[in-house]
Amino acid sequence: MSRKEDSLAAGFLDASAAQKYKRAEVATLPYAKIMVEKSGIAKHVKKGASAHVLDFACGTGAVVQELYNSVPKEKWGNLKVRGTDMSPAMLEYLEARGKSEGWTGLETGVVDGNGIEDFDTCTDSDVFSAQDDITQMLPKSTFTHIFVSFAIIVLPPHTLQRLQTLLQPGGYIAVTSWASVPWYSLFARSVSLMSLPQPYCPSSQEVQDKFCGNWGLESCMVQHLEEAGLQDVDSLEEKRSICCGTPDVWTTSMQFPLGVAVKTWWEQGKRDAQLGELNGVMKKVATENLAENGEVEMEFDGVVGWGWKSG
Incomplete structure (x- = not known):
């Protein structure tokens, strides 16, 4: 796939995308809480020490919150x-959020693509080479804590190793990844109900590989962190049943992953119309399987890994 061809997240950089992404925080916040707790940053700061934190691929700021x-x-x-991200819209949202909440000490910046062609529309690690470095403009040996929340699967190879060089001695890195794709059954059911001829429905394994890779396995998460040069590495896997809002709210929050799926497996030229139909069908299917509170309930399965730089 070329970098100009079928970019997997067209629209990811606009303001409406930030609003949709914010709604997905209901799923990511519990894992952000684990990353922060394992860092010991609260105890560190309460003692009077300072913390210089990097939230890499920060989105709308679940970890920052x-x-x-x-x-x-x-x-x-x-x-x-x-907070750094490739999306100016995400960063604008985070800046406004920070001002509203009074978060002193918060700054944002767009990550640099190191000359990667059309980097601002890429969200697939397959389009990057091993030489691509999106951390190059960040200062070395500076941060006490670095967090990467549900973004590592789409980042260039060796990003974790490069992030490690940004840490001060004794610094901490935490990474989260999904271990499974909880919306797959609703997606597959919805595709089967679409108008003929129906678009291709990828298998559960294909979707798992796309959205989780091997980062969703604790053993692989630990291996990746150790290969990046981190010590005292540990991990945990945790499942959470989470109410994700009404069918309308849930469908809106699903636009980014659905956009990735559509652009990965469906025929160019038909995608916009098919995605529109898919949204309507998924909303109807979700309505048939609501929790008692009238919301879409899903079981999320996430892996959190963390480690420390020597020194």
Whole structure:
């Protein structure tokens, strides 16, 4: 696949995408909380020490929210948090969120693509080479804590190794990945109900490989962290049953993963119309399987891995 051809997240950089992505935080926030808790940053800051944090591929700021929630407000002056993302819209949303919440010490910046052609529309690690470095403009040996929340699967090879060089000695990195794709059964059921001729329905394994890779296996997560040069590496897998809003809200929050799936497996030229039909069918299918509170309930399965730089 060329970098110009069928970019997997067209529209990911606009303001509406940020709003949709924010709604997905109901699923990612519990895992952000684990990453922050395992870092010990609250205890670190309460003792009067300063923390210089990088939230890499920060999206709308789920990890940032948990960081500020974990630290007493009177200690926020000891926090310096940098959120980076390839999407200016995500960063604009995070900046506005930070101002509204009074998060002092928060700054944002677009990651640099190192000359990668059409980097701003790429969300598939397959289009990157081993030489691509999207961390190059960030300062080395600077951060005490680095977080990568549900983004590692789409980042260039060796990004984790390069992030490790940005840590101060003794610094901490945490990564999260999905271990499974909870919406697959609803997706497959919906495709089977679409108008003939129906588009291709990828297998569960194909979708798993696309959205999780081997990062969703604890053993592989640990291996990746150790290969990046981290020590005292550990991990955990946790399942959470989460209510994701009404069928309308849930379908809206699904636009990014559905867009990736459609652009990966469906025929160019038909995708917009097919995605529109898929949204309607999925909303109807979801309505038939609601929790008692009238919301779409899904079981999410995520892996959290973390480790420390020597020193």
